[in-house]
Amino acid sequence: AQRVTQPEKLLSVFKGAPVELKCNYSYSGSPELFWYVQYSRQRLQLLLRHISRESIKGFTADLNKGETSFHLKKPFAQEEDSAMYYCSTGANSKLTFGKGITLSVRP
Amino acid sequence: DTEVTQTPKHLVMGMTNKKSLKCEQHMGHRAMYWYKQKAKKPPELMFVYSYEKLSINESVPSRFSPECPNSSLLNLHLHALQPEDSALYLCASTQGDHWGLSGANVLTFGAGSRLTVL
Numbered sequence: 001a002q003r004v005t006q007p008e009k010l011l012s013v014f015k016g017a018p019v020e021l022k023c024n025y026s027y028s029g030s031p032e033l034f035w036y037v038q039y040s041r042q043r044l045q046l047l048l049r050h051i052s053r054e055s056i057k058g059f060t061a062d063l064n065k066g067e068t069s070f071h072l073k074k075p076f077a078q079e080e081d082s083a084m085y086y087c088s089t090g091a092n093s094k095l096t097f098g099k100g101i102t103l104s105v106r107p
Numbered sequence: 108d109t110e111v112t113q114t115p116k117h118l119v120m121g122m123t124n125k126k127s128l129k130c131e132q133h134m135g136h137r138a139m140y141w142y143k144q145k146a147k148k149p150p151e152l153m154f155v156y157s158y159e160k161l162s163i164n165e166s167v168p169s170r171f172s173p174e175c176p177n178s179s180l181l182n183l184h185l186h187a188l189q190p191e192d193s194a195l196y197l198c199a200s201t202q203g204d205h206w207g208l209s210g211a212n213v214l215t216f217g218a219g220s221r222l223t224v225l
Contacts, residue, residue, distance in 0.1 A: 029118040033210070042196065044150065051195055092205055093138070093162055095214055097149035 001092040002027040004070075014083035014106050021072040021101050023087030024060075032090040033070040034040050035061055037099070039083040047074070047085070057081070077105045111217035113198050114199040121221045122188060126218045127166075130181040130198030138204035139181040140214070141173060156181060157204035181189040187225045195219040210213055 005024045009052055021052050022106040033050040048056050050070060061072045068071040070087060082105045113133045120126050120193035130139065138157045155163035156175040164173075171204075172184040181198055198217040205212065 017195070043218045044214075046213050046215075049213065090212060091175070093157060094152060094156055094171075096152075100147075100149050102147075 002031060002089045002094075002096055004087045004098040006087055008065065009099070010102045010104065012104040012106065014074075015079055017074050019072075019077045019081070019103065019105075021085050021087075023070045023072065023098060023101065025068050025070060025087075025089050027089060027091060028078050030069050031063075033061075033063060034088045034090070034095070035059070035070075035072050036086045036088055037083050038086070044086075048107050074089070077103075079105045079107055081105050083086045109215070111198055111200055111215050113196075113217035113220050114116055115220055116218065117221045117223075118189065118224065120185065121225050124188075125184070125186045127185065128183040128198075128222070130183075130217055131179055132200045132215070133179055134200065134202075134215065135178075136200035136202050136215070137178070138201045139175065140199040140200060140201075141171075141181070141183050144195045144197055144219070154183075155204075162204065173216075185222070188222075190224050193222055193224045195221050 003026045018102045035047040037047040038044045048061050084100050086100045088095050114129045134188045140155050141153040152165050154169045154173040160173045170187050174182040197219045199214045201212045205213050
C-alpha cells in the first residue's frame with residue numbers, strides 16, 4: 001500500500017532562511033506525489049505535483065527514486081509561507097496524506 | 108466555476124439530531140470525496156463516489172450516510188453522532204477517479220463544514 005512519511009511536525013525558521021520539508025514515500029509502483037498546503041483559515045489546496053516539475057511560490061520538489069523522497073524546498077522563506085504542509089501520494093482511487101508539518105516563518 | 112462549495116460552514120447538533128452536509132461542484136469532475144479532519148491532523152478519507160456510484164467506504168460508521176444525487180452534488184447525512192465526531196468535514200472532487208496514470212488528477216477541496224456534536 002502507498003504511504004508517505006513526514007518525519008518532522010514543526011519547522012521554525014527566520015524570514016530569508018532556506019526551508020526543506022521532508023517527505024519519504026513507500027510505494028511498489030510509480031507513485032504520484034503531491035504537496036498540499038493549508039494556510040490559516042483557508043482551504044486545503046494543491047501546491048505542487050511531481051509530474052509538473054514546476055516552481056510555485058518559490059517552492060520546488062524533486063522526486064528522488066533512489067532515496068524514495070519528495071522533499072519540498074524553498075531557498076528564502078517568507079512570512080506568508082507559514083502554513084501546514086502535507087505530502088501526499090495517489091494510487092488507484094485514493095489520495096493518502098502524510099501527518100503534515102507546520103512551517104512557521106518568523107520575521 | 109472552479110470551486111467546491113460546502114454548506115453549512117458551521118453546524119452544531121445534538122446526539123439525537125439528524126442533519127446533512129452538502130457539497131456542490133460545477134467543474135464536471137467525475138469523482139467526489141468526503142474527508143474528516145481533526146485539528147492539526149491530516150484529512151482522513153471517508154467515502155469516494157466515482158461517476159455517482161459509491162466506490163470506497165473506509166469503514167465509516169453507519170451514522171454517516173453519503174449520497175450522490177447527481178454528478179454535481181454530494182451529501183453527507185448525519186444521525187446519532189457522538190461528540191468524538193466533532194471535526195471539519197471536507198468535500199473534494201477530482202476530474203478523474205484514478206491516480207497512478209497521467210498525473211492530472213488533483214483534489215480540489217471545499218472550505219469545509221465545521222461540525223460540533225454536543
